[in-house]
Amino acid sequence: YLLPGATDSRHFEHLSALGTLRFAPAVLSRAQLAGIHGRNERLAVEDFTRGLDFYERLVRACGDDDAAAAAAPRSSSGA
8 A cells, every 4th residue: 555654554564465655755955844733734746747647657666567666675585
């Protein structure tokens, strides 16, 4: 599962053998980082749109058999 942040992700760990990926596809300034979960938390529209684009590409790549095969973990035994 892919969840932005760690707040609720611990509740989904059991759903995937690979665990839960915890990140947000955004480049934040120090001021924005300091404001996370604050009273005036915000994200620029451009950054939000960039995040949506990232998630769309990620989901499409996961549905692509060639991309999924390339990303699959390989056996350490060489088999």
